[in-house]
Amino acid sequence: MTQTPRIPVLVIGGYLGAGKTTLINNVLSSATQRIAVVVNDFGSVNIDASLIRERHNDTIELTNGCICCAVGESLADVLFSILDRTELPEVVVIEASGVANPAAVAAFAHIEGFHHLGNVVLVDGTHALETSKDPLVGRTFALQVQAAQLLAITKSDQATDSVISEVKSIVSSLAPSTPLVLTTSATLSSLMMNVAPHSDSAVTEAHTEFSTTTLSHVSAQDEKQLLAFLQNFPPNVVRAKGIVQLANGERRLVQKVGRTISISHTELPTTGLGLISLK
Ligand SMILES: Nc1nc2c(ncn2[C@@H]2O[C@H](COP(=O)(O)OP(=O)(O)O)[C@@H](O)[C@H]2O)c(=O)[nH]1
Ligand SMILES: [Mg+2]
Ligand SMILES: [Zn+2]
Numbered sequence: 077m078t079q080t081p082r083i084p085v086l087v088i089g090g091y092l093g094a095g096k097t098t099l100i101n102n103v104l105s106s107a108t109q110r111i112a113v114v115v116n117d118f119g120s121v122n123i124d125a126s127l128i129r130e131r132h133n134d135t136i137e138l139t140n141g142c143i144c145c146a147v148g149e150s151l152a153d154v155l156f157s158i159l160d161r162t163e164l165p166e167v168v169v170i171e172a173s174g175v176a177n178p179a180a181v182a183a184f185a186h187i188e189g190f191h192h193l194g195n196v197v198l199v200d201g202t203h204a205l206e207t208s209k210d211p212l213v214g215r216t217f218a219l220q221v222q223a224a225q226l227l228a229i230t231k232s233d234q235a236t237d238s239v240i241s242e243v244k245s246i247v248s249s250l251a252p253s254t255p256l257v258l259t260t261s262a263t264l265s266s267l268m269m270n271v272a273p274h275s276d277s278a279v280t281e282a283h284t285e286f287s288t289t290t291l292s293h294v295s296a297q298d299e300k301q302l303l304a305f306l307q308n309f310p311p312n313v314v315r316a317k318g319i320v321q322l323a324n325g326e327r328r329l330v331q332k333v334g335r336t337i338s339i340s341h342t343e344l345p346t347t348g349l350g351l352i353s354l355k
């Protein structure tokens with residue numbers, strides 16, 4: 077009988093825009109292990125997979141639905157197909173969707189052939205005060221924090237010390253015994269070593285408070301017009317991302333998290349804009 081491989085699975089969770097893709101990209105740029113990345117996007121525009129794929133071939137995308145509930149079965153299929161490979165990855169990293177309960181995603185990591193290393197849950201230092209108190213999404217946020225074996229507060233470079241300490245106290249009150257680190261651009265290898273042993277409980281619910289939309293034909297004259305367009309989104313649009321063409325043919329990667337907008341050059345093809353809104 078051949079020995080069954082047990083591939084460690086690390087789940088990266090955290091609310092919309094918390095910095096999951098950024099973290100994974102940072103890790104991949106210095107990783108020495110063979111890592112397979114599975115990226116789940118709640119919206120239909122999965123630029124995360126393209127952003128990761130720019131640096132990393134072994135990237136599998138699961139778009140248009142959340143793996144902790146709606147498209148759960150396809151995550152199982154992806155994991156089974158990884159086991160069929162002749163050369164197995166040494167680690168599987170799953171980027172959960174921003175609305176997912178990481179505990180429910182982690183349940184898949186108990187498929188035979190894998191073992192669950194842990195859930196690293198990112199908390200956006202610049203938005204967590206609002207998100208945690210929001211009547212619609214506060215519970216999603218709390219479930220994510222409580223599912224963590226390791227918590228990381230991101231964007232600490234963009235928030236004041238007093239905001240960060242408030243975020244810390246909210247997070248610690250939700251998960252008093254979970255280790256918490258502060259990052260501007262954490263590396264997963266150092267995070268992984270801090271993931272403690274744990275047990276999982278899977279909670280699966282549909283995320284009825286969120287809806288997704290794709291604006292397929294967004295174009296803008298220039299960056300200024302693009303910025304104005306993004307600033308005018310109604311406040312219930314909590315996340316937007318995509319690649320948009322300007323009149324001069326150049327393309328821009330657009331990221332909007334809450335009120336924070338970033339626009340940067342990209343050579344990737346246009347995707348339109350994927351929006352996630354609160355109903
Ligand atoms: N200033 C700052 N921005 C960050 C940090 N991490 C992520 N971001 C930005 O936050 C936005 C959302 O990041 P992304 O990784 O796509 O979040 P995800 O939706 O959780 O995957 C992007 O514009 C990132 O550049 C950080 O540590 N500091
Ligand atoms: Mg992402
Ligand atoms: Zn889900």
